Amino acid sequence: MNNFIALNSITMGRKWSVNVIGYTTALRKLVCCLFMLFFSTAYAFSQQKLSAGEHFADVNGVKLHYYVSGKGPVCLAPSPGWGAHVDYMRSLTPFEKHFTMVYYDTRKSGLSSGPDDPTKYTDQDLVNDMDSLRAYFGLSKVWLTGHSGGGYQVLNYGSQHNANVNGIIALDAMALYDSLQHAEMLQVIKETKNGPEFEKAKAAFFGKDTVKRTMDEFLEVILPLYFTNTKIMRTLPKLKVSDKAYAYTDASNIFKSKNLLNDLHNIKVPVLVVVGDGDFICGVESEAKRIHARIPTSQLVIVKNAGHLPWIEQPGAFYKAFEQWAKAQHI
Secondary structure, eight states: HHHHHHHHHHHHHHHHHHHHHHHHHHHHHHHHHHHHHHHHHHHHHHHTSSSSSSEEEEEETEEEEEEESSSSEEEEEEESSSSBGGGGGGGGGGGGGGGEEEEOOTTTTTTOOOOOGGGSSSHHHHHEEEHHHHHTTTTTOOEEEEEEEHHHHHHHHHHHGGGGGEEEESSOOOOOOOOOHHHHHHHHHHHOOOOOOHHHHHHHHTTOOOOOHHHHHHHHGGGGGGGGGGGGGGGGOOOOHHHHHHHHHHHHTTSSSSSSGGGGOOSOOEEEEOOOOOSSSSOOIIIIIHHHHTTTEEEEEEETOOOOOHHHHHHHHHHHHHHHHHHTOOO
């Protein structure tokens, strides 16, 4: 009898042990399936965010408007930051052979929303939005392309978040407004902007023309200064500017709150610095060469007979330099 009880206990114990092992195995499989479902759903959702077309991203309490186009690793391309829409940047179509380009309007610019608080438009706010957009896409690293004030943004981001960046393309970028920049600006205007097509632009830029204009209208008047050949500027899509974004960023002292040159040594990734030799606002000597000198991993390209938008004025020379650099980066 005792032997029967003992044998029965052993048998029951084995069954219990088998049941526990079975349940544990099933539980592990269930957890595994749930993880796979979660990550596949998250991946599909992130892919949807990066599907070709127009989108909005909710980050930092604002809705950032962006376009996606192209194939390859993701490259974020912000608008200049002071109110101009990002639409004109979409003319960088050859970049889309190498990157999935994400052209986005910074806060309050273009179709992006933004707080009605002029203290919320600082350089750091733009950096934080860029980092949040990267996280929104679920990416550990991104490429960056920025023009003018957008160039300041991507360099500023790279100096703070080098580990999150694959590489940077800085197009006619700014890093510091100082006496050297001002002197070069006056010199370029004096030496190269002398035809009748520049007179109205210079009068408005230097405040001699007191006509009240919206930022859209003002930019249209001064646009010849940004080109060496004013006939080519007619091929540029009409630039649109948010007056409110301009007022808020101006109040926040955007791009003037710090000397970015002091932080550029923190950038360790490949950087392509491009500038038109006739750029009056982000000049060769005061901006491009000083940026290049402070980033050991950078390459400087000076495009001849071009102003502030060299890919528009000299597409052949511009894209040849870009393609050579991209090939060296294996993208």
